[in-house]
Structures are given as structure tokens and as C-alpha cells.
């Protein structure tokens with residue numbers, strides 16, 4: 001545990017203040033641990049917000065990336081990039097889908113998905129295609145993706161929003177069918193299998209199966225945003241695989257490159273050829289360094305059995321939290337799957353992020369009152385126990401303080 005609360009680091013007068021940052025700067029890491037510039041050590045239960053799949057300074061990823069940097073970082077998409085085919089074929093093998101478009105971030109992957117849904121509509125004569133999205137969804141912060149996002153705070157100040165989104169509650173198949181009846185121009189349903197920023201809200205297996213059926217009945221694309229919940233985090237390669245369904249479009253990013261920016265839109269046969277030459281592109285998308293990061297991340301995940309690790313250690317972490325917080329009335333629910341867990345409290349708890357850092361643990365709070373744990377998938381059972389040992393007493397103390 002860190003003895004003192006983190007000291008203020010140098011202010012950043014030239015960096016735009018778009019983030020409310022903790023007053024600490026991290027200098028290096030190893031495995032699930034990071035150190036700040038003052039030498040304090042933290043257990044990283046946030047993993048760069050579900051990004052650092054292999055933790056920090058992984059012994060096999062680092063030399064692979066060094067090798068790639070020394071060969072070729074970037075070329076442009078004017079030429080073939082063999083590593084793109086290597087990563088794309090692996091993603092298709094793991095998902096059962098057909099073709100991949102590469103980009104660099106989650107919002108870019110979702111932006112491409114939205115364009116696919118619209119073009120899919122135009123190609124079949126729908127002039128003003130609409131996409132069904134969910135309440136509490138988060139799909140990114142570009143204009144189209146923030147319009148698809150179901151959080152008025154994120155949208156405030158950026159109107160006019162992009163039109164063409166129809167919003168329904170998550171896990172309500174009846175509302176989905178109704179939306180289809182009242183909106184004849186719908187061409188796709190777009191949702192996160194587990195909502196991340198919205199508070200770790202899983203779509204149920206029944207709902208996912210109903211969604212697949214309703215999409216098939218209506219000739220809609222089923223587009224599953226697995227930017228946060230995908231890439232092994234839940235214990236399967238992709239979270240929707242727990243429901244035994246396949247999407248038509250699956251945006252990925254975050255954990256795919258274990259920290260190197262890489263996004264992908266993985267498409268099944270109905271969507272794979274919707275975009276053609278000149279329809280979409282991005283300078284950095286699919287560059288050799290990003291592709292190598294994806295290829296090596298997946299290779300190491302397979303070699304080290306990280307899907308099983310996420311499932312087993314995730315279950316232990318969840319059980320440990322449930323036991324340590326048992327009987328605490330202010331804990332509403334502990335939910336999620338694998339190493340994507342949320343602890344919902346009965347009141348806003350943003351302050352816990354600072355308190356946890358002071359106690360040597362990195363976490364985040366999302367949707368105001370949900371503690372989010374998305375650590376690297378290499379987390380050990382012992383490290384999971386350490387998360388519980390630090391976090392549970394902080395939560396108990398917090399909940400038993402008089403309200404400000």
C-alpha cells in the first residue's frame with residue numbers, strides 16, 4: 001500500500017483539459033503492476049481501460065514489437081500489408097466471420113460499422129436508413145458514434161446530432177420488435193454485448209438470441225460492439241459466443257493490440273462486401289506495427305491459455321468481492337463476466353478512484369456508481385485476492401461514512 005496520497009504532478013498548461021486526471025503519472029510497468037514517477041507501486045485493475053490484455057512490458061510481446069519497429073512501422077494502404085491478412089484470417093477463424101476492415105480505435109471501428117449499416121440500406125433501396133441502438137450505450141465520441149451513444153451528458157453541447165438512430169432499452173426483445181414495426185427504414189441493430197461505460201450491463205443470452213432472430217426476420221444487420229468486452233475478456237474470444245450466435249458486424253479495438261492502437265471491423269458474409277474501393281479508409285489503419293501487435297497478442301493469449309485464465313480468475317475475483325462485501329447494504333450488485341466486472345453501489349462513488357490509487361490500486365468508476373474492474377487477462381489468482389483485499393475495505397468505509 002502506498003504510504004501517502006499521490007502528490008500533484010506538474011501541471012500541463014499545453015494539453016487540452018479534456019480529462020479529469022488523477023494527480024499522478026505512471027513511468028513503467030511489469031505484468032499487472034505499474035509504478036509512478038514518485039516510485040509508488042500500483043496493482044493495475046483497470047488495464048488502460050480494458051486495453052492492456054498482456055499487462056505491461058510482456059516478455060514475449062516486447063521483443064516482437066521491437067523486431068517489427070526495426071523492420072517497418074508504417075507503409076500506407078497503397079500497398080499490400082501481409083500482416084493484415086495474417087491478423088484478419090486469425091480474427092475470422094476465431095469468430096467464424098468472413099472479412100475485416102482495420103482502423104486504429106474503437107470509435108473508428110464503430111464509425112465504419114455505422115457506414116456499413118447505411119450502405120447496406122442504400123444498396124437495397126432504403127433512402128434514409130436507421131439503426132436501432134440502446135439506452136446507456138457507449139459507442140465513442142465522434143459525431144456519429146456519440147449520436148449512437150445513449151448518454152445525454154456525452155452528447156450535450158455537440159448538437160445537431162447525427163440523425164438515423166432509434167433508441168430502445170437493453171434486454172427488451174418486445175421493444176426491439178416494436179421498433180421494427182414503427183420504423184420501416186431500420187437496417188441494423190447495434191449494441192454492446194456487455195455495456196462498459198454504461199455501467200457493466202450485460203445483454204442476456206435470451207436477448208442476444210432474440211436479437212439475432214429479429215434481425216434475420218427483418219433483414220437487419222446484427223452489429224455487436226465488442227470494443228470493450230471482446231478479445232477474451234469474458235473467457236471466450238468474443239462475448240456474444242456465450243449465446244451461441246454470430247453477428248454480421250463486430251467492431252473491435254482496445255485489447256486487440258495489447259496497448260498498440262488497433263481497431264477492426266469483423267464482418268460476416270452479409271456485410272463483408274458492402275464497402276468497396278473508395279468507400280472507406282484511414283491512413284494508419286492496418287499498419288504493420290499495429291498488425292504485428294494484434295497477431296502477437298492473439299498468439300500469446302493462445303499459448304498461455306488466457307481465455308481460461310480470464311474465466312477462472314474472473315470468477316475468483318467476483319466470488320472474493322461477493323464474500324468480502326457480503327451484508328453491505330450499499331452494494332447493489334456485482335455483475336459482469338470473466339475479467340469485466342462491475343460493483344454497483346447505491347450512491348455515486350467517483351471518489352473511490354482516488355482513494356484506491358492512494359491505497360495502491362488502479363480502478364475506474366463508470367455510470368457514476370459502478371466500480372469497474374477490467375485488469376489485464378494475465379491477472380493471477382493471488383493478484384485477484386489482492387484487489388479484493390484493497391478494494392473491499394475501501395468500499396465498506398466509503399459506504400459507512402455520512403453522506404456529504
Ligand SMILES: Cc1ncc(COP(=O)(O)O)c(C=O)c1O
Pocket residue numbers: 105106107108110138139140141192196197225226227228229253254
Ligand atoms: C463499447 C465501446 N465502444 C467504443 C468505444 C470507443 O473506443 P475508443 O475510445 O477507442 O474510440 C469504447 C470506449 O470506451 C467502448 O467501450
